[in-house]
Amino acid sequence: MQSDTDLAAKAAKGGEAAFETLVRRHQATVRGLTRRLSRRPVDADDIAQAAFLTAWRKIGSYAGGSFKAWICQIAYREFLQANRKTRPEVEFDESAHIIAFDNSASRMAERLDLDRALGDLPENQRICVVMCVAAGLSHSEAAIATGWPLGTVKSHVTRGVVALRKHLAAEHVA
Amino acid sequence: MQTEDNYTDLTALFEAQDASLDADTFVAEVMKPIRNRARWRTPLLFGAGGLGLGAAVSQISVVLSELPVPSTPNIDVSLSAAQESVSSLANVNPVWALAAGVVIVCLGFITLTERA
The missing domain is CATH 1.10.10.10 (Winged helix-like DNA-binding domain superfamily/Winged helix DNA-binding domain)
Structure with missing residues (x-):
């Protein structure tokens, strides 16, 4: 299995397949993070998607270390941006938890x-x-x-x- | 680290939640705009670049014939003199200006779309 650093280096050279592997590898963590931060599952996946797209644009600036920490940092910033836009609507919604995960x-x-x-x-x-x-x-x-x-x-x-x-x-x- | 604080049991609970999320649809949604962008970016860049190159190459002989050749070579050409030469060349043959324009557009496009 290729390391995150190797995949990120390939993605920085335009390797879409390498980036797709990174997305697949870290999507659960990032989506879990955004779902728990935003408390609104509908918005959470949009924030997670925006985070990965930002990561694709800035992959050249990834300087090694934990890719998970790097992408989670981006996701947290995306969450803050989204939160600023929808601040009045960010209220705790009990029903959101039922939609969030189905099992x-x-x-x-x-x-x-x-x-x-x-x-x-x-x-x-x-x-x-x-x-x-x-x-x-x-x-x-x-x-x-x-x-x-x-x-x-x-x-x-x-x-x-x-x-x-x-x-x-x-x-x-x- | 989480091991220092001994909350691996809680982490496992959260990870189990995250593992139940459908990955395929999400990954496809993320990759769609990336692939779409790559699909038109390469042909557009090569197309515009090729057009500019073709126009430039086709005009080389014309440009060379228009250039004033000094009797004694002088490498100290001032910027204003160079600008004058370029504008006079553009007046003589607008295709030269077109080629330069295409090159500038290509450079601008690369600057705007290239990732960090």
Whole structure:
């Protein structure tokens, strides 16, 4: 299997097939990220698509390192841009979670628990949890992507994870 | 890192959610505009470039015959003199100006569409 760096180098030379492999490899992470950030699945895939198109235009500036962190950073910026445009409409929508992911009933319940737990987190904690816990970025990668200090990211993640666990435990007891 | 904070169980839950997303449709949607752009970009660039090159090559002999040949070669040609030469050449034969125009359009197009 070719590394992300090799594929990105080929894509920078115009290799569409290489870029397609990168999209296929990272689409789940990026779409998961945008869905959890935007809370509106309809917009989320548009943001993810815009992120990949931006990545295609700027692939020449990718200087190695984690491609996942790079594309997640682009996706986060796209989310911020989209959020600025549709700010008045960005409200927590419970029904959106039902549309977001479709699977078996038990999975669905688990998913709703997770989404509710995420939805209850303060905005900054949610962003850090989505980046580090859900998308699997390191704290430093998330700090670079958000532009927040590393200590702040760590603190948000720690508190967010505690809150998530508490929420999930309460859901299972109930 | 996530291992330091020991939330791999939560990460696994999120990854399971993400894995259920349909990849094919999304990948096709992303790649569609990229492929469409590449489809017309190459023929347009080569077509315009070829047209410019053809026009330029066809005019070389005409241009050379119009150029004033100094009796003693002088490499210190001023910019204004060069501009005058170009404008006089364009007046003598507009195809030369057309070829230059095509080249400028091609360069502008490449500058606008080329990725970082």
